[in-house]
Amino acid sequence: MNGETLTILPALPELILAVGAMALLMLGVFRGDKSYRQVANLSILLLVFCAVVMINQVGGEREVIFGDMFVTDAFAVFAKTLVYIGSAVAILIAGKFLSEHNIAKFEYPILILFATLGMLIMISANNLMSLYVGLELQSLSLYVLAAMNRDRLRSTEAGLKYFVLGALSSGMLLYGISLIYGFSGSTDFDVLATSLRGEGGAPIGVVIGLVFLLAGLAFKVSAVPFHMWTPDVYEGSPTPVTAFFAAAPKVAAMALLVRAMINGFPALIAEWQQVIVFISIASMLVGSFVALVQTNIKRLMAYSSIGHIGYALVGLAAGTQDGIEALLVYLAIYLTMTLGAFAAILSMRRNDGMVEDIDDLAGLSTTNLPMAVAIAIFMFSLAGIPLLAGFFGKWFIFLAAVEAGLVPLAIIGFLASVVACYYYLRIVKVMFFDESAGAFEGGHGQAVSAVVGVAAVLNSPVSFLLIWPLVGAAAWAAGSLLF
Amino acid sequence: MMELSLIDMVFYLFSAVTVASGMLVISARNPVHSVLWLILAFFSAAGLFVLMGAEFLAMLLVVVYVGAVAVLFLFVVMMLDINFTELRQGMLQHLPLGGLVGFILLGELVALAVAWNFGADVAKNAASPAPIDTATTNTEALGQLLYTDYIFIFQTAGLILLVAMIGAIVLTLRDRPGVRRQNISVQVQRKPGEAYDLVDVDTGKGVSLPGKKG
Numbered sequence: 213m214n215g216e217t218l219t220i221l222p223a224l225p226e227l228i229l230a231v232g233a234m235a236l237l238m239l240g241v242f243r244g245d246k247s248y249r250q251v252a253n254l255s256i257l258l259l260v261f262c263a264v265v266m267i268n269q270v271g272g273e274r275e276v277i278f279g280d281m282f283v284t285d286a287f288a289v290f291a292k293t294l295v296y297i298g299s300a301v302a303i304l305i306a307g308k309f310l311s312e313h314n315i316a317k318f319e320y321p322i323l324i325l326f327a328t329l330g331m332l333i334m335i336s337a338n339n340l341m342s343l344y345v346g347l348e349l350q351s352l353s354l355y356v357l358a359a360m361n362r363d364r365l366r367s368t369e370a371g372l373k374y375f376v377l378g379a380l381s382s383g384m385l386l387y388g389i390s391l392i393y394g395f396s397g398s399t400d401f402d403v404l405a406t407s408l409r410g411e412g413g414a415p416i417g418v419v420i421g422l423v424f425l426l427a428g429l430a431f432k433v434s435a436v437p438f439h440m441w442t443p444d445v446y447e448g449s450p451t452p453v454t455a456f457f458a459a460a461p462k463v464a465a466m467a468l469l470v471r472a473m474i475n476g477f478p479a480l481i482a483e484w485q486q487v488i489v490f491i492s493i494a495s496m497l498v499g500s501f502v503a504l505v506q507t508n509i510k511r512l513m514a515y516s517s518i519g520h521i522g523y524a525l526v527g528l529a530a531g532t533q534d535g536i537e538a539l540l541v542y543l544a545i546y547l548t549m550t551l552g553a554f555a556a557i558l559s560m561r562r563n564d565g566m567v568e569d570i571d572d573l574a575g576l577s578t579t580n581l582p583m584a585v586a587i588a589i590f591m592f593s594l595a596g597i598p599l600l601a602g603f604f605g606k607w608f609i610f611l612a613a614v615e616a617g618l619v620p621l622a623i624i625g626f627l628a629s630v631v632a633c634y635y636y637l638r639i640v641k642v643m644f645f646d647e648s649a650g651a652f653e654g655g656h657g658q659a660v661s662a663v664v665g666v667a668a669v670l671n672s673p674v675s676f677l678l679i680w681p682l683v684g685a686a687a688w689a690a691g692s693l694l695f
Numbered sequence: 696m697m698e699l700s701l702i703d704m705v706f707y708l709f710s711a712v713t714v715a716s717g718m719l720v721i722s723a724r725n726p727v728h729s730v731l732w733l734i735l736a737f738f739s740a741a742g743l744f745v746l747m748g749a750e751f752l753a754m755l756l757v758v759v760y761v762g763a764v765a766v767l768f769l770f771v772v773m774m775l776d777i778n779f780t781e782l783r784q785g786m787l788q789h790l791p792l793g794g795l796v797g798f799i800l801l802g803e804l805v806a807l808a809v810a811w812n813f814g815a816d817v818a819k820n821a822a823s824p825a826p827i828d829t830a831t832t833n834t835e836a837l838g839q840l841l842y843t844d845y846i847f848i849f850q851t852a853g854l855i856l857l858v859a860m861i862g863a864i865v866l867t868l869r870d871r872p873g874v875r876r877q878n879i880s881v882q883v884q885r886k887p888g889e890a891y892d893l894v895d896v897d898t899g900k901g902v903s904l905p906g907k908k909g
Contacts, residue, residue: 278847323862356858356862360865362865397820
């Protein structure tokens with residue numbers, strides 16, 4: 213380090229985001245809660261600006277800075293773009309909901325900005341220590357966001373549950389990291405990768421540490437068997453916050469998991485592959501079967517997201533460049549489906565506030581056909597019906613798994629998605645063929661309608677046009693990881 | 696016969712005092728005495744740091760732990776009315792279970808020590824525990840680590856603390872209506888003319904006072 217000039221250009225978007233978030237915090241503090249709209253709009257602008265700076269200034273060249281702590285490459289650019297989109301949409305769709313529930317505080321966009329910063333650090337982590345601080349920055353913001361509606365019991369319960377279990381998972385993660393450090397002498401991914409490749413294999417302590425590390429990260433992506441918190445937290449948190457939870461942090465944690473495994477422990481692929489295969493199968497099965505009995509649509513989406521993480525993990529389990537490419541495509545499609553579905557849930561309003569039961573959707577096709585069609589598109593896409601975007605995601609994932617010789621995994625995944633079809637199609641059936649439960653009142657705001665519309669178009673057969681550029685970008689991103 | 700140098704003797708003195716006072720922290724009946732033993736343990740540990748050549752850490756231990764944390768403990772112990780003897784009542788009862796957990800942990804540590812074999816590639820990663828270069832002082836070496844090598848992590852940790860602060864405020868701060876806060880600028884700007892009114896009271900009629908500004 214001594215004598216070198218400190219290069220900070222690759223971290224420029226993160227620095228802008230950090231300084232901008234603090235400036236907006238000041239703005240909010242001095243102007244009080246009435247500044248919510250202004251802070252929220254400026255936050256969205258800030259996110260867009262950072263994304264533009266990242267794409268224009270940083271680019272896909274692999275650069276490692278801050279003493280090998282922070283890495284930018286094409287993979288980071290791809291994943292960070294998804295995170296920026298997820299965070300900006302989460303702020304965009306929240307305004308109406310928050311002001312109606314008297315929680316339109318300027319801290320909401322600020323906390324989302326800090327959570328986003330944490331996710332960017334996670335995605336760019338090239339060291340177990342920067343992995344941990346990024347994860348904590350993100351998690352801490354998310355705990356607060358979950359409990360944002362502090363006068364409502366479910367919301368505080370969600371926040372507390374998330375916090376306690378999150379702290380436990382951080383503990384496991386740190387224990388694993390300390391074992392890895394103790395037995396390998398380094399926390400740097402590049403050093404770990406080269407020194408563990410040596411003669412005689414890795415010390416047993418590193419393998420045990422790796423299992424703990426995986427357990428901690430599986431909690432963060434809510435993969436089975438570390439998924440227990442997900443349904444309760446998703447149900448209890450304010451809906452825009454749930455939309456945020458289901459989108460951006462999942463992408464960031466998956467990207468982190470991929471980078472840690474592919475860059476940090478390529479020599480231990482046999483060890484981590486079996487763990488990933490197990491949690492992938494378990495997530496797909498639990499996500500499919502337990503969702504069958506849900507009546508609350510937010511809980512249903514929670515199990516759905518658990519299942520989708522299982523499918524995405526199939527790509528990592530393949531451990532090949534094709535697998536990572538499929539995983540990135542899957543995450544991008546999952547992001548559009550999830551954000552669209554949650555925006556649609558935000559439009560489920562009756563005179564006594566928000567309704568969240570699947571039965572409340574009954575007969576939506578007679579009262580609000582465009583919304584019913586949009587929700588049907590999301591459900592078909594989530595189920596992976598051909599012609600829609602979700603199908604491409606699953607197709608690439610299973611293709612990669614088969615090419616990597618994981619045929620049983622692909623078959624289990626396929627069967628699980630057939631089971632999952634049932635509950636997605638049940639929603640479509642309720643909307644189109646059941647007796648109407650009364651119209652939803654409008655007034656959810658133009659932003660929510662716009663998000664529903666754009667996401668529906670992206671998931672509709674229009675996706676045929678978009679899928680190939682997306683695959684190209686994912687291939688470019690996956691190629692930048694060191695295989 | 697082992698030769699004991701002065702440094703060895705000082706080391707054993709400090710270690711023995713640390714361990715003994717540590718035992719007394721958990722066995723003292725009076726919680727105030729426990730905290731006092733804790734302070735002695737901190738001082739002895741600081742002495743061990745000095746022996747290792749880490750004088751900056753030794754000073755930090757005294758300043759931060761003895762100066763702030765232990766005093767805070769002392770305040771908590773004295774201010775809060777907690778019956779510590781009651782808390783300690785089940786101790787003998789749970790001793791077998793606690794002892795069992797302790798022994799399992801010990802066994803695991805032994806297993807760990809046995810399994811502690813490094814490959815050649817791994818062994819060269821291990822960093823040296825203290826700066827070998829005697830020209831750099833302790834403080835300088837720590838500063839070098841914190842503010843140069845690990846500046847990224849250090850700054851991110853700062854952001855985490857900021858988020859913790861925001862979170863605490865978001866989740867607990869409430870605007871209470873009807874609270875009379877002191878507003879100094881209003882008080883200072885008050886003029887004698889606003890402070891009192893002279894009213895001529897007609898006999899037998901009483902007076903209605905005009906409303907005053909807060």
